[in-house]
Amino acid sequence: MAEYSITELNKVVRGPKRASYDVKTINEILDDAFLCHVSYVWNNQAIVIPTAYGRKDDKIYIHGSLKNRMMLGLLKEGKVCVTVTHLDGLVLARSAFHHSANYRSAAIFGTVKKIEDPKEKMNALECILNHMIPGHWDNIRHPNKKEFNATLVLEITIDTASAKIRAEGVVDEAEDYDKPYWAGVVPIKQVAFEAISDKDLFEGVEVPDAVIKYVKQNKK
Secondary structure, X not given: OOEOOOOOOOOOOOOHXXXXXXXXXXXXXXXXXXXXXXXXXXXXXXXXXXXXXEEEOOEEEEEEEOOOHHHHHHHHHOEEEEEEEEEEEEEEXXXXXXXXXXXXXXXXXXXXXXXXXXXXXXXHHHHHHHHHOOOHHHHOOOOOHHHHHOEEEEEEEEEEEEEEEEOXXXXXXXXXXXXXXOOEEEEOXXXXXXXXXXXXXXXXXXXXXXXXXXXXXXOO
């Protein structure tokens, strides 16, 4: 089982029993999401921005415009922290103090580079889109030259990472278990509904199989 080495950078300090450095576990957390949060510094101000991403092996890909200050800031620094979080449930305890949440989160620390090679760049864009809907790249018009040249694509190589996971019920103080307060967990899941076709679709165009499959797999 491959694991990231524990360092001062990726070590989970609070709640270490919930920490995981397992590469497979962290990749699963990344693959189950489409939005990440990227941190950067602009004019001495810390900023965090949500953005779409794709993952392949130990690489994460993000994209933006050529003048995007986040992308340019990341290139300038050469290093980045990216986080992904899934909210899996609300943990409602007997006491206010012990209310919590079930979640899966990952913090990724990586090295940033601009993708210059046109083929690699197009492959990265394909990776990002297919991370949203697997296989959907084959159902769309690919970027034209103008769109392609106006897009900046960054590759983040994962240097190290850690995950933190809570998947349990209520934990209350011993003396509170005999008190008449309700406690429990409200499970939470992101679900997909039936696709709504654009009203101006070309005649005869049907919902692609990749979209139908995605909806089916992510229904309640």
